[in-house]
Amino acid sequence: MTISGSPDKPAFQGGFRDIIGHPRALDILQSMLLSEEVPHALLFMGEAGIGKRTVALTFAQTLLCHERQMPEGESEGWIEPCNRCLSCQKFAAQNHPDLTIIEPEGASIKIEQVRALQDKIIYKPLDGPKRIVIIDPADKMNAAAANGLLKTLEEPPSHAILILVTSKPFSLPETILSRCQKISFYPLSLSQVERLLTERKGCSTQEARLIASLTGGDLGEALSLEIEGARELEAALYTLVSETTLNDYDALFDAATAHSRDEAVMAQSLHYLSAWFRDVLVLQSVPNPEILDPSWLVYSWRHEEIRRWATRMNSHEVGSFLADIQEIYQAQVRNVNRQLALETLLMQLRDKVLSQKQKASG
């Protein structure tokens, strides 16, 4: 099991203080712990890979902990799991009897899994006052499973707390959404990720910037991507913007096909393109780009090419491309035709970047 927020520690041995980012979500959960008023159903929603599951696990561990505490030196109103009691030990060993994690079996979460859960949670907890269920990702429940779960959400046992985790809340039926208290999670900023990469992995500023940009603020991915891998990935993604590609229709369509083949690859391509355009904007916004220190750029080793782009479009056009990229990014989780979207974008780039050059036949 990967715990993206605290990769250097063994699973379940952390606390809220080890979680990076998500200040608002943590404040809400802390106030629930302090008041001991925890809703029966919570929905953690936000982009994939930003640490929702880590927070769900930490919250579950704290609720189950026999000696949860306010750490010394902390300001009042902050509660952490003790990481020592029997409950925390069972949690760390991933065999706590009162924690159930439901994940897809094959492609989806099925009704049989929900029925098995329902048979189990009607019984009183074995170890403490609560039984906790984490369903991740909840949007993988098929229609029958979601329908089955609805019964539990309508009349939950008093000791049950369900945490549904999802990056696609709009895929869940409204009947489920309306019965959960929703907590939103937001991605870390690129500069937060960069700082963590320099602190935790000893990356140089330049390396951290490249890795953070390619992973679009997904800390788990950023921490697991080594610099050699990042450089290879950059070289592959560079085909999206290279003039060789844009000059040749066949190459352009091949690049669009290859770099949109699934959701994760498409996300990488869009992260790459946004960082590229940000570099173009940087060069456009300095009075004398000729003397700009290239280390200001994400793709500093491509600064001559980026400088050419900066002269071929104005900042308004760059802003418009950035907005398009953002729009495709938001739409792709709703299964817009990824390949067509990327092709269209590259065709527009071709027109823009090559418009002041003699276009090669293609």
Ligand SMILES: [Zn+2]
């Ligand atoms: Zn404990």
